[in-house]
C-alpha cells in the first residue's frame with residue numbers, strides 16, 4: 001500500500017491529522033505501508049484520485065481518499081484483522097466523532113498551530129498556505145488569526161469536556177479496546193505535537209490517555225519526527 005502523506009519542508013515532518021489517522025489505522029490492522037511525502041502544491045501528484053486533499057491511499061488497484069473512507073475500506077477489506085470499530089454500532093459512534101472533530105476541534109486546532117505550520121511547510125507551499133488559511137479564518141493575516149498557546153489550550157480544554165468525561169470512565173473512547181474513535185481525536189494532538197505545540201496543559205487529566213496513544217503500536221506516534229523547537 002502507498003499513502004500520500006502531507007510533509008513539511010523536511011520530509012520527515014508529517015503533520016496532517018487525517019494522514020495520522022490512516023497511519024494508525026494501518027498499524028492497527030498490521031498492514032505495512034509506504035508513505036510518500038506530499039506537499040500542498042503537489043496537486044498533479046494526486047490528480048489521479050480525482051480531488052486535491054491527502055490522505056490518498058493506493059491499495060493495489062484501488063485508490064481511496066478521505067480518512068473516513070479509508071478507515072471503512074480497511075475495515076471492510078480486512079475483517080479478519082483487529083477491528084477498527086468493533087461492529088456496526090462502533091462504526092456509527094466513530095463516524096459521529098469524525099463529524100464532531102470537524103465541527104468542534106477543527107475550528108480551534110489549526111489556529112493553535114497556524115504559525116508553526118506556516119513556518120514548517122515547504123518554501124514553495126508558503127504562499128498557498130498563507131492565502132488559503134487567511135481566507136479560511138476570516139480574511140485576516142495569519143498572525144491575527146493564530147491563537148496563542150494559552151488561548152488555544154483553553155479552547156481545546158473546553159471543547160474536550162465530553163471526551164475527558166468518557167476517558168475518566170474507560171481507558172479508550174470505544175471502551176476497553178483501542179480503536180478508530182481514539183485515532184480520530186488523537187490525530188489533532190499528534191499534529192500539534194510534531195509541530196512543537198502542546199495542545200493540552202500538562203495538568204489535564206486526559207494526559208494519561210495521550211501517553212497511551214503515544215505508546216500504541218510500538219510507539220508509532222511517539223517515534224514521529226518532531227520539529228526542533230528552534231525552528232517552530
Ligand SMILES: N[C@@H](CCC(=O)N[C@@H](CS)C(=O)NCC(=O)O)C(=O)O
Pocket residue numbers: 006015016017018019040052053054055065066067068132
Ligand atoms: N475530510 C478529509 C480532510 C483531508 C484534509 O483536509 N487534508 C489536508 C491536509 S491535513 C489537505 O490535504 N489540505 C490540502 C490543502 O489545504 O490544499 C479527510 O478526512 O481525509
